[in-house]
Amino acid sequence: MLANPNSTLRELIVKDTQTAASALGLTVEILDAGSDDDIDALFKRLGEEKQVQAMLITNDPFFIGRRERLAALAARYALPSIYPFREMAEAGGLLSYGPSLASRDRQAALYVARILKGESPADLPVVQVNKFELVINQKVAKALGLSFPNSMQLLADEVIE
Numbered sequence: 001m002l003a004n005p006n007s008t009l010r011e012l013i014v015k016d017t018q019t020a021a022s023a024l025g026l027t028v029e030i031l032d033a034g035s036d037d038d039i040d041a042l043f044k045r046l047g048e049e050k051q052v053q054a055m056l057i058t059n060d061p062f063f064i065g066r067r068e069r070l071a072a073l074a075a076r077y078a079l080p081s082i083y084p085f086r087e088m089a090e091a092g093g094l095l096s097y098g099p100s101l102a103s104r105d106r107q108a109a110l111y112v113a114r115i116l117k118g119e120s121p122a123d124l125p126v127v128q129v130n131k132f133e134l135v136i137n138q139k140v141a142k143a144l145g146l147s148f149p150n151s152m153q154l155l156a157d158e159v160i161e
């Protein structure tokens with residue numbers, strides 16, 4: 001799992017991921033990258049070692065802003081990578097599963113409108129994202145020599161051909 005050592009949420013994300021992996025009998029190696037040079041060096045090392053089977057990219061803003069770079073490096077080193085947002089699969093990532101940023105942004109806009117109409121922010125209920133999206137990038141899968149079962153493709157919100 002690729003994590004940002006500069007993130008205040010790193011420890012929580014790492015703990016939750018390791019707990020989930022343990023329950024599934026999986027092992028997760030945490031790899032830190034907090035700069036562009038760190039990302040480049042990490043992917044180069046992983047490409048040379050060829051021991052990592054897949055990579056999970058955390059939902060850190062640092063990585064979201066570098067989605068094209070991450071997708072290009074994953075492709076260069078033939079490393080199947082899973083991302084937290086649709087936008088990352090659209091940028092060339094293999095697969096994404098996570099909350100819809102568009103849905104989240106619409107909800108935020110509704111809150112802003114309510115506040116501008118005079119409602120107190122303290123009176124507004126806490127709303128969590130309830131729409132999660134699965135996006136499969138079939139072009140990337142083919143380039144990596146991978147395939148997804150038809151049942152998974154049918155469950156996907158989008159399959160990029």
